[in-house]
Amino acid sequence: MKSIFYSNNVSYAYNAKYICNKLNHISTVSDVYYNHLFSSFFIEYEDESEIMDFFINNHINVIKLNSINEVIQNISKNKNKLKYKSIILLILFIIQIINLFININDSYQLLIGLIITLISLYLNKDYLNVNVFNDSFMFIVLIVLSLLFISINLQISLTLITFILCSITIYKYILVLLKSKLFKKEENTETKALIKRNNVQLEVKPHEIKPNDIVIVKDQYTLPVDGVIIDGFTQVDQSMYTSEIPIANKTKHQNVIAGMINQSGYMEYRATSTNDENTINKRNNLILDAISSKNNLGNSLIFLHTYYPKIMIGTSIILFLVLLIKSQNILASVSFLISLLALINFEIFEFITPLNVYKTIIELSKDGIFVKNSNTIEKINDCEIVMIEKVVLIEDEPDVKDVFISEGIIPSDFYHVAYILTKNSKTKYASTIRNYLKNVHISEVDPKQFQNTTRKPIAKEEIFKNYRFSTYEQLKNKNFNLSKVEPSIQRFLSQGKNSIMFTYKDKIIGILTIQDILKDNVTSTIESLIKLNKRIILLDKEQPEITKYYAKKLNVAEYHCNLTNLQKSKLVASLYSEGLKTVYISNPIKKIPENTEVNISINSGINFDIHNADVIVVKPNIDDVLKLMNKSKDTIFTINNQISLFIQIYGSLVLLSFLSFITYITPYLNITIIYLLTINLIKKYKIINL
Structure with missing residues (x-):
């Protein structure tokens, strides 16, 4: 069984990686991966209770969902909540800044700062999961600030904590805004549909349409469900599926599908699906399933997952001790330590692959791929x-290229025989020959041509009894004598032409050559x-x-x-x-x-x-x-380039920390740059629509 477990409190890449590794060690789990775009774990398992026990024991709130559409609904639900939280936290941060510069009793100032910080922590409790090892760089910063900065400047420490917490919430809100934009459902049908049910005309909502209802569609209106034309002729625009705007002709008994636009005035057709089961939803579900599927495009991030955090933590601690011993300046050393530890956050990398993949899949789908x-x-x-x-x-339809009629055979007789033999035949090339005869020799295949002559057409009974049409291979397999025409047949084959031979008993009366175009x-x-x-x-x-x-x-x-x-x-x-x-x-x-x-x-x-x-x-x-x-080549090139670019940016920030360790503003600067980079990455994809 495979299910989706949605979690809105697994915030960082290292978190998800850690959880996936732990879940993979459960014996009943055969496959698990985390999709950042959907904030969901996709787990294939035999025993659900063990999975739920794991999440409960680690205090990770998850909801089990059956479809991607349900996940999208849950993502959208958080939008307003995060919006208000972001506004409140931004106001709290501004108050915290003002609190630094007002002239009041130090105790009151510290108390106000502490209350603001505690409120900020409370508002962020859903996104701060301390039960998972190495949850995020935020906690490292908070711990360092609490243990070391507290003895130097508690008020500045509290302000930095508020800034970090405010950044987390705003970052989460931007992500939800992005996802809401990405997964915004297009309305491809009208809000009301006109139908006939039991000979009574009704106006209903599209989801109320049932199979076998007669759907009435006006000119330039979108078809709400799949169906079959019950009478007449119509034209439809199917550009929603193909990106082009070819007008497709549809006649009685042919299928039409939801999302097509009627171009022929008033039309009626019989519904064959409900609104939920129509082709539009199949299309949208196919796209969403593709985006949520597991891929290996993020393999270039293995180094980041495996080594980068450990290297940064180890380097930071060693350099902190070296600087502390050499400079005897705890404030400068702590500043340097925080600035390096801040760079452990690389969740931004985790959105490079899914966003590029999403963009590619959407763009291809708009082209009918x-x-x-x-x-x-x-x-x-x-x-x-x-x-x-x-x-x-x-x-789909080949062309008739050449017609050869044997000596002594009257052409009108040959065409008449050919038309009668192919008229109701469903064998290969029959329709091609029939259409050729109808279009080119209509006067000669019409039995009425014989009415004003003393000559009578060959009777149908005679045609069906003694006349045949066959391919070269079929006659060859029947050991038919082809010696006279063999050189010509081989010449036709070398020209890419198939030979269709018409015979009367053991004689060839004519040959049509047919070629694929x-x-x-x-x-x-x-x-x-x-x-x-x-x-x-x-x-x-x-x-x-x-x-x-x-x-x-x-x-x-x-x-x-x-x-x-x-x-x-x-x-x-x-x-x-x-x-x-x-x-x-x-x-x-x-x-x-x-x-x-x-x-x-x-x-x-x-x-x-x-x-x-x-x-x-x-x-x-x-x-x-x-x-x-x-497009696939360009996507992979873009992913690799963006990952390389952000690695270079992070490397530059590390260098910045080395060069400016004596500057106390470094932690603020690094954290600000990281979140600005994240916001810029997200803005780049904000215009994407499903």
């Missing part, structure tokens, strides 16, 4: 092999992937000559045809044994190898229920894969 697991961003960047099924590179941007996308040093492998289920033709056209050196799923898995395994990881790109219908690193499903429609895909692309565009790869 939905990443199901945040780890995919790292994996796709590490893959050297891109294995592509040709089906995602070609248009590459989608726009396919060639340029493949070229760009090659420039990214990706090794491309083209997979196809056509004849080797046709696969070779398309591989050559796309400048792809490696290709395979007619591989079974087991053979694909073996191919992936052989590449993996060479240290090469694979991205596999296919459509939802294709079976995918189980051992690929990343599976990308390119759809021809909006569908979020593809369970075996790591990435769902709702637009049938191969160039979106390139966009995903470039």
